[in-house]
Amino acid sequence: MNPTSKKRKRGQEQPTVTISTASTSSPGPLLAIYPAIQPPSSTSFKSYKLKKPRSDSADDIIIAGETEQVEFVTHEEESRKAAEFGCRYIVALHNKRTGTISLLPSSKSPQILQRTVKALKSAQPSDAPTTRQYQQARTALGETFGTKKAKAAIRAQERNKVDVGAMEGVMDYVMEGIDKGAQGLMTTEEAKEAADTNRLIPPFSTSATEPEDIYPLHKIIPETEWKALSLSAFDDTSSDKERIALLPHSRSNWLNAHMHVWGRPDSGKDRKKNLKLLLYISALFAFHNAAGKRDFNADQTRERLATLPSNVVDGLFSRFTEKARDSTSYQATSTTKTLLLTNLFALCLKVDNFATKVETLSHDLSISKDQVNQLFKSLGCKVSKLSDRERAQLGLSDSGDSKFAVLRAPVAFPQLRQKRRN
Structure with missing residues (x-):
């Protein structure tokens, strides 16, 4: 127990709890969650109503704020998912002057905020590396830091690569050899007929209707x-x-x-x-x-x-x-x-x-x-x-x-x- 905390004296008046009857035109307090950076306490936020609200409720409100380096705004998709998963809270306001606690009449779903660094807004995203670039980088990394077994595997893979440029002049001969070799192969119908013939069952009719x-x-x-x-x-x-x-x-x-x-x-x-x-x-x-x-x-x-x-x-x-x-x-x-x-x-x-x-x-x-x-x-x-x-x-x-x-x-x-x- 914190020694500096004050114990409630016997007979001290308990705070009064009431349910607020605030009008629906004012959204009242809103809840916000910061997944990454916590903004300074002096940061001010404003609420905005969506142009095409899904319903007449505070769930159709987004909030936004900024500091000198970072902007904060509601991530609508994540906030919608949080609301669908049943993540809602009852908000209570404590009035120190009167000692009363007012509960808002409806529950609130949290606003999931996303942040954007102002200095990076104008930067263009780099293109994702191609498969070839990824493979080259992976090979270079393996040659530098890989074990002997990994390096041997990389060299074996390099030896097994086919040089497409060297194959251009002989591709016609290769295809001609494939065509000659395929002449003796069975067609799909012939293979099916051969499989049916070799079945260990009595002679049958595939066209029988009874x-x-x-x-x-x-x-x-x-x-x-x-x-x-x-x-x-x-x-x-x-x-x-x-x-x-x-x-x-x-x-x-x-x-x-x-x-x-x-x-x-x-x-x-x-x-x-x-x-x-x-x-x-x-x-x-x-x-x-x-x-x-x-x-x-x-x-x-x-x-x-x-x-x-x-x-x-x-x-x-x-x-x-x-x-x-x-x-x-x-x-x-x-x-x-x-x-x-x-x-x-x-x-x-x-x-x-x-x-x-x-x-x-x-x-x-x-x-x-x-x-x-x-x-x-x-x-x-x-x-x-x-x-x-x-x-x-x-x-x-x-x-x-x-x-x-x-x-x-x-x-x-x-x-x-x-x-x-x-």
């Missing part, structure tokens, strides 16, 4: 194999359990759920087609399990698929295995495994009315959801959760938490990601 026509059925299952698939054994069954037992692969929730629908004799007009699709998809499930083992045994795989026609089994081996050079043994490579899965998923889409639940297939195939999602995306599907309206349109009863791979026409494949440059 999802059914994007992946033609007989481009996945040849017509001869399709006709060879027999459903007579299913007609002699009386229960879903018996019908599921006829499949080459029966340990699949996706297959079993669809067999409950399409395996029964009264399933509808699409029963024969969908039942054949389920039979072939079951064969792909079985072939995938055999190919996933460390040692692919062709004889055991054929034995497991013995209920299928021989040309169907031969087709599976020819499309989804490879033979090493000078060898008669079959091998399941990463390429053939990927191609098998995309063929399987394309057929699942046909059975599911082109909206397949990815979680079920991920569980049945014992592969991650991310891998299943990527394979469906490579087929041109969009993998996401469906809205209530979309599920109703597709006839789905699953909850909104499940993700579905949906194929729509025309097909749109994901673009290849370009590597970022370091």
Whole structure:
């Protein structure tokens, strides 16, 4: 506590606080902020009304003052920002004679002042240095004060510069060499066609207007194999359990759920087609399990698929295995495994009315959801959760938490990601 301060004596009269009712024609006291130089206390300021005020208030007033060397004036933009940010104050006036304190009826926003040195008002601003000038100055500074490593980097950069003047005489020869070298390069359309050809998916149509026509059925299952698939054994069954037992692969929730629908004799007009699709998809499930083992045994795989026609089994081996050079043994490579899965998923889409639940297939195939999602995306599907309206349109009863791979026409494949440059 300041020892020279006087304590208020008990019973001393407190100052009276009133709210001023000054007329709005007079702005009254104004607040000012000096961001840099503090003017002398003897500096006088005047207030000016804006010609086109925003409103009838003191906020539309600017103040100005000057000394012998510096001019001070309100910075309208900064003052407006301060007012918009809610920087406002209540001003109180203390009358020493009467001992009263009067509060102004409205709050005040501060005036942000900017200063101008009178001696520099006539000086012309210098032009900003060009990129070349900046680089030369930076190089000179590095050569003078830089470390050995910095100086070595500067010299290496100077060596790598191209002398444009020396290139003028040989530019025609350079361009001619570029044109000759570019003759063997593919055009954008040719590159796209080559990329589409090398996709590990079934043959497709980019001009198809219906999802059914994007992946033609007989481009996945040849017509001869399709006709060879027999459903007579299913007609002699009386229960879903018996019908599921006829499949080459029966340990699949996706297959079993669809067999409950399409395996029964009264399933509808699409029963024969969908039942054949389920039979072939079951064969792909079985072939995938055999190919996933460390040692692919062709004889055991054929034995497991013995209920299928021989040309169907031969087709599976020819499309989804490879033979090493000078060898008669079959091998399941990463390429053939990927191609098998995309063929399987394309057929699942046909059975599911082109909206397949990815979680079920991920569980049945014992592969991650991310891998299943990527394979469906490579087929041109969009993998996401469906809205209530979309599920109703597709006839789905699953909850909104499940993700579905949906194929729509025309097909749109994901673009290849370009590597970022370091």
